[in-house]
Amino acid sequence: MPTLSDMSRPIIRVEDLGKEFVIGGPAEPYSTIRESIVRTVRKPFDMIRGNGSEKRKFWALKDVNFEVFPGEVLGIIGRNGAGKSTLLKVLSRITEPTKGRVELYGRVGSLLEVGTGFHPELTGRENIYLNGAILGMRRDEITKKFDAIVDFAEIEEFLDTPVKRYSSGMYTRLAFAVAANLEPEILIVDEVLAVGDAAFQKKCLGKMEEVASAGRTVLFVSHNMGAVSKLCSEVMLLQNGKVRGRGEPSEIVGQYLREGSSSEFISDAGPVRFASLRQIGQRLILKLRYQMEKEIDLPCLGFVVSDAAGNPLFGTNPKIDKVPRLSTPRSEGEMEIEISDPGLVDGTYYASLWFGDGETDHFVEKDCLTVEVLDMVPNQHGRPHLNGFVYPKCEWNLNV
Amino acid sequence: MNLTAAKDPAKPESTIEMIDTQNNRENMSGIELPEDPIVVIRPRNGWIPIDLGELWKYRDLILILTARDIKVRYKQTLLGAAWAVIQPLFTMLIFTIFFGRLAGVPSDGIPYPIFAFAGLLPWTFFSNAVTNSGNSLVGNSNLISKVYFPRMIIPISSVASGLVDFAIAFLLQLLLMVWYGVKFGPSLILLPVLVALTSLLAVGIGMWMSALNVKYRDIRYVLPFAIQLGLFASPIIYPSSMVPEKWRWVMSVNPLAGQIEGYRSAFFGLPIDWTSLGVSALVTLAILVYASVTFKRMERSFADLI
Known part of the structure; x- marks a missing residue:
């Protein structure tokens, strides 16, 4: 167990950390040599004309200060673009900060994606070594853990099959198994639990609990408020690159859900331009306007409505509902979904959206819509945390 | 990426010893933190040593x-x-x-086929190695944006993987020499040195191109073109002796020229x-030095640009 003296010292210390990105300006990616030359030549003229400041800079992270103590499991939450991924990338040394300082007192293993570097042509066995080495394990270290990895992934029979023949479940299991057997003092995990089926997610959560109880430190970024509340000892909320709050999971998750969402989603780019969710009488109405680059015959909108703690309540999509495809494909349009009688008790609910052509999701936005439900059901028990959020429709017959 | 040992804050350039933690790993369940941070991350300007x-x-x-x-x-x-x-x-x-036949290019008295093959052997290795490693960072962008490791590993291993092809072609060269009745001389012991030199040159140019390629995708088009020119600028089809004495120095600026002549001398005892x-x-x-300095300087922005 951690000694008192060591518990008082942080294993991660982040001071005044900032990361600035330049958009539209000279640091734009995919620039060509010709552009560079043109810019260099034009620069003096631009400065005379006052066009020099045309590049747009923004701080993805700013004035971030925090400490993490050994054995802590710190959840990091925030909306898309709040700086969560940038923070993890800086801590994993993938990208360099623009200012500030981070001190790490332990070896870092970062898991920003499941199966980084997996090669589809290589067999399961070969990929275990490849992935392990990429994550920073030595060859003999992998050999030592090989059986444990294969065990966890449950893929013994397919060890010598190229992973391109694996089902997506097997692929994910194998990838997580390698990463889970990495034994760094600090484990950085980004949203990996979003993949895989429920049983697998449970297994991953279990493994992460095990890691944490072994005294290792975990940083965990997720949109899954349920997992964050369950797993983390503390939660930190990021907003526009700054630390907005830190504390007890329930408190911070609540704060995020109260402030983080809006009842309408509006965007002037991307496939989904507008989305809204509102209660009309006993019904919930979900509206969506989309604009795709190509024509599609199935504007496939999936939604999941969850409670304020992030537990999913219900959800579906046109494929599950066997909605017939459009007779003439189109690239833009509006759609409306009427959820006729969800029977929700009073409270705040959140909807996550997925939108695509039925093959791939071109748009994923967790908890982007919120709705305040009031008087949807005739009676209120007032105890949703005990009795549930859905009010059942019952036929009572007290005398049969 | 700035990874400095905080043991001596006055010397920010000294890079960290990452695996040193292995010593601490045994007692990690008891969490004993090292006195000094294992890794310090902070922005760094100027040049960074390898x-x-x-x-x-x-x-x-x-x-x-x-x-x-x-x-x-x-x-x-x-x-x-094959x-x-x-x-x-x-x-x-x-x-x-x-x-050899139609244009009658001289070959220093060696049968033209093995003369040409002795030049093509290092050239094929070099040109494939530079092409592959030049495109290697962009081709492995998924790794660059998701995991940390010394980025130089990618172009280096691209070059290294070409060595297997080289070894196979090398055996063919030896067979051809037997076929043409060329005697194996003691000068063959020079070959390992030459292979090392060619590999280092390929790593240098490949690493440099790969870093530029992250920022300027023009490199993808420049490389095949430059390599085509290189074939004619190096004594592969013709011997250096064919170049007039007063222009010989121009040839020697091309580091590959001296090496290719070196391979020939080693194979044929010239x-x-x-x-x-x-x-x-x-x-x-x-x-190599220039390329690695450039690479280290550009490395910091790879993940942001790729």
Whole structure:
């Protein structure tokens, strides 16, 4: 167990950390040599004309200060673009900060994606070594853990099959198994639990609990408020690159859900331009306007409505509902979904959206819509945390 | 990426010893934190020295990535590793017909086919290595944006994976020499040195191009073109002796020229031009140093640009 003296010292210390990105300006990616030359030549003229400041800079992270103590499991939450991924990338040394300082007192293993570097042509066995080495394990270290990895992934029979023949479940299991057997003092995990089926997610959560109880430190970024509340000892909320709050999971998750969402989603780019969710009488109405680059015959909108703690309540999509495809494909349009009688008790609910052509999701936005439900059901028990959020429709017959 | 040992804050350039934590790992369940941070991350400007120690610690990754490249290269090809032979062999046949027979290019008294093949052997290795490593960072962007490791490993292992093809073609060269009745002389012991030099040159140029390629995608178009020119600017089709004496120095600026003549001298027991080999070694070293400095300077922005 951690000694008192060591518990008082942080294993991660982040001071005044900032990361600035330049958009539209000279640091734009995919620039060509010709552009560079043109810019260099034009620069003096631009400065005379006052066009020099045309590049747009923004701080993805700013004035971030925090400490993490050994054995802590710190959840990091925030909306898309709040700086969560940038923070993890800086801590994993993938990208360099623009200012500030981070001190790490332990070896870092970062898991920003499941199966980084997996090669589809290589067999399961070969990929275990490849992935392990990429994550920073030595060859003999992998050999030592090989059986444990294969065990966890449950893929013994397919060890010598190229992973391109694996089902997506097997692929994910194998990838997580390698990463889970990495034994760094600090484990950085980004949203990996979003993949895989429920049983697998449970297994991953279990493994992460095990890691944490072994005294290792975990940083965990997720949109899954349920997992964050369950797993983390503390939660930190990021907003526009700054630390907005830190504390007890329930408190911070609540704060995020109260402030983080809006009842309408509006965007002037991307496939989904507008989305809204509102209660009309006993019904919930979900509206969506989309604009795709190509024509599609199935504007496939999936939604999941969850409670304020992030537990999913219900959800579906046109494929599950066997909605017939459009007779003439189109690239833009509006759609409306009427959820006729969800029977929700009073409270705040959140909807996550997925939108695509039925093959791939071109748009994923967790908890982007919120709705305040009031008087949807005739009676209120007032105890949703005990009795549930859905009010059942019952036929009572007290005398049969 | 700035990774400095905080042991001496006055010396921010000294890079960290990452695997040093292995000493602490045994008692990690009891969490005893080291006195000084293992890694310090902060922005860094100016030039950053290469951390050879860290590269060494990641040697397993170099080997595994090299093995991956080799395994993947000939998967789902009909002829497999035979391609390593076909490419230089057919080029040699065509050169023999057009340059050896029709144009009558001299070959220092050596049968033209093995003369050409001795030049094509290092050239094929070098040109493939530079092409592959030049595109390697962009091709492995998924790794760059998701995991930390010394970035230099990627172009290095790209070059290393070409060595297997080189070895196969090398055996063919030896067979051809037996076929043409060339005696194996003691000068063959020079070959390992030459292979090392060519590899270092390929690593230097490949690493430099790969870094530029992240920022300027023009490199993808420049490389094949430059390599085509290189074929004619190096004594592959013709011997250096064909170049007029007063222009010889221009040739020696091309570090590959001295090396290719070196391979020929080693294979056929010809007198070795130590001066041009020495110049070539110096130029190779200079390119390697310049390339690694450029690479380290650009490395910081890879993840943001790729």
